[in-house]
Amino acid sequence: NYRRKVLGKLSISVHAMKTSFVRKGKTVSASSSSSSEENSSSSNPTSNNSSSAVSSAKEENALPAGTRPSLQNGQLLVSTGLDDLDQILGGGCPIGTLLLLEEDYLTAYYSLLVRYFVAEGIVNDHSLFLLSEPHSSPSQFFSTLPMPSSFGEAGEDMEDDISKNEGLRIAWRYQDSLINKSKSSSKVKVETFSHNFDLSQAMDEKIYSSYLSSSPSPSPAASPSPPCLFSPQSFGSSNPYHELYGRIYQYLKFNDPSGKKSKLIKRIVLTALAEPPFITFPDSETHLITFLHALRGLLRTSTGVCLLSLPTYLLSSSSPSSSSSFLTRSSTPSTLVKKIYHMSDFVISLSSFEGNQGGNVSELFKSSYHGFLTIKKLARLNTINSHLPDTNSFGFVRRRRKLVIEKLHLPPEISRSSHQPSSAPLMCVPGKEKNPLDF
Numbered sequence: 001n002y003r004r005k006v007l008g009k010l011s012i013s014v015h016a017m018k019t020s021f022v023r024k025g026k027t028v029s030a031s032s033s034s035s036s037e038e039n040s041s042s043s044n045p046t047s048n049n050s051s052s053a054v055s056s057a058k059e060e061n062a063l064p065a066g067t068r069p070s071l072q073n074g075q076l077l078v079s080t081g082l083d084d085l086d087q088i089l090g091g092g093c094p095i096g097t098l099l100l101l102e103e104d105y106l107t108a109y110y111s112l113l114v115r116y117f118v119a120e121g122i123v124n125d126h127s128l129f130l131l132s133e134p135h136s137s138p139s140q141f142f143s144t145l146p147m148p149s150s151f152g153e154a155g156e157d158m159e160d161d162i163s164k165n166e167g168l169r170i171a172w173r174y175q176d177s178l179i180n181k182s183k184s185s186s187k188v189k190v191e192t193f194s195h196n197f198d199l200s201q202a203m204d205e206k207i208y209s210s211y212l213s214s215s216p217s218p219s220p221a222a223s224p225s226p227p228c229l230f231s232p233q234s235f236g237s238s239n240p241y242h243e244l245y246g247r248i249y250q251y252l253k254f255n256d257p258s259g260k261k262s263k264l265i266k267r268i269v270l271t272a273l274a275e276p277p278f279i280t281f282p283d284s285e286t287h288l289i290t291f292l293h294a295l296r297g298l299l300r301t302s303t304g305v306c307l308l309s310l311p312t313y314l315l316s317s318s319s320p321s322s323s324s325s326f327l328t329r330s331s332t333p334s335t336l337v338k339k340i341y342h343m344s345d346f347v348i349s350l351s352s353f354e355g356n357q358g359g360n361v362s363e364l365f366k367s368s369y370h371g372f373l374t375i376k377k378l379a380r381l382n383t384i385n386s387h388l389p390d391t392n393s394f395g396f397v398r399r400r401r402k403l404v405i406e407k408l409h410l411p412p413e414i415s416r417s418s419h420q421p422s423s424a425p426l427m428c429v430p431g432k433e434k435n436p437l438d439f
Contacts, residue, residue: 064263064303066124068193070094073383078126078265078305079194081116084405086194088375088394089346090387095265096299097379098292100344101309105355109371109396110309112403113350114271116197117307119145121267122208123195129228129251129268131244133275138229142208146197149401198401232275240277241287245294252302266304274311285336292343308344312337347377350396364410369395373405 063069063076070077070091077092080099086092093099103110121128122145132141211229228251235243252266278284292308299306315337341347352371353361373394380386396405 064265066120066126066193067095067265068092072385072387073381075381078267079120080113080307081118081120081194081197082113082403082405083194083196084403085113085116085348088389088405090378092193093305093346094379094381095303095305096301097345097381098296098299098306098308098343099346099348100340100377101307102313102347102349102376103309103311104350104352104371105311105313107352107354107371109352109398109403110350112199112398113348114269114307114309115145116403117267118269119148119197119203120195121265122203122211123148124265127228127264127266128211129230129248129266131230131232131270131272133231133272138212139205141229142211143202143205145203145208146199147201147203148207149196149198149201196402199398199403200401232272232278235277239287240281241291245291245298248295249298252298252304264303266302268304268306270306271309273308274314289336289339289343292340296343296345310340312340312349315340341377344377345379345381347375349374349376362410365395365408368410369397369408371396372408 067076067078068091069075072090075094077086077094079086079092080089101110101113118128118130120126122142130141228247230247232240248268251268272278273288278288281287295306298304315334350371350373353366353369354371356371373396375389375392375394378387378389391407393408394405395408396403
């Protein structure tokens with residue numbers, strides 16, 4: 001009995017010790033966890049520094065706004081502002097290239113592509129260098145740019161369908177479904193590379209106000225600002241080509257207020273090389289080819305993209321030594337035009353039906369398009385297998401909201417009986433002329 005009592009007391013004491021140990025262990029673990037949290041919080045500054053370093057490294061490695069790598073050669077691409085043209089060029093225009101746009105005759109559809117190019121640069125906060133026709137003020141030029149919009153191709157097609165079906169009385173609930181679909185698609189679709197623009201509305205002044213805040217300066221010591229808008233009259237008569245190249249050189253090499261030379265995309269637009277004093281300068285042909293050769297080499301070592309528009313239908317085949325202007329009417333392409341093609345990376349030609357003199361164009365094409373767009377040259381950079389489109393000829397049409405470029409196609413022929421002559425009669429089947437022996 002004595003042993004039983006002693007063993008019972010021992011078991012009770014052991015059980016009490018276990019419970020107290022468990023309780024102490026919990027408190028110890030809680031205290032250790034709190035201390036570890038304190039230690040971690042005390043060591044947070046270094047972790048925060050490392051995380052900030054990682055985030056800064058990611059920002060440095062991130063692509064500039066409005067760019068993406070090419071699927072063909074990994075070259076960095078920028079958008080022309082029109083998604084249809086980007087797809088034709090192979091996804092966009094590579095950085096460091098020169099795109100030649102042949103202007104259309106008697107019309108100004110080429111100016112729409114120029115506006116798209118400039119508007120895309122403004123939306124992506126790219127730097128601009130503009131040599132355009134003389135305007136009363138820079139704000140007048142920017143006010144002609146299209147307004148960025150959120151609708152896409154589907155949204156515009158739906159709006160066209162709604163406008164076409166306004167007079168129909170059947171399926172009246174279908175219009176509400178189209179409106180809801182267009183609203184939902186405009187909310188869901190987000191464009192980061194190529195934006196959508198509405199040609200029926202002018203760009204808001206708040207969007208391009210930063211490009212008018214300061215005046216450009218061609219000298220590197222004056223810390224020039226990103227916007228650079230020049231008119232042909234601002235160049236001297238000594239040698240306008242050399243002066244223009246000097247301004248572009250200083251713009252590409254020194255015009256970087258952010259300090260990140262590899263991140264700032266610079267768009268150069270030259271649309272006034274067919275204006276005085278360039279065309280009135282003696283020996284302008286030779287200076288033009290020399291300027292394009294030097295400009296192409298300068299673009300290769302920078303983050304700039306150049307869009308050059310020229311009325312090549314006016315270029316003559318006169319000799320380079322002639323002192324007259326190189327802009328005289330000529331119906332056939334000259335040697336000078338071929339040299340300009342050779343100095344360019346991309347060559348795009350526009351020809352409208354209104355300016356097509358003596359061209360045999362089918363009425364079916366005129367009912368669907370406003371003109372033809374022809375790809376005469378595509379850039380081949382850092383690759384053997386370059387982008388090759390299915391065809392080199394496309395049709396473009398100016399709609400109310402946008403410019404559409406698509407492959408040439410004829411509308412379906414609904415009735416064939418009225419266009420095809422009737423076949424010859426077979427055996428006893430009477431034809432058009434009735435035989436008196438038939439019965």
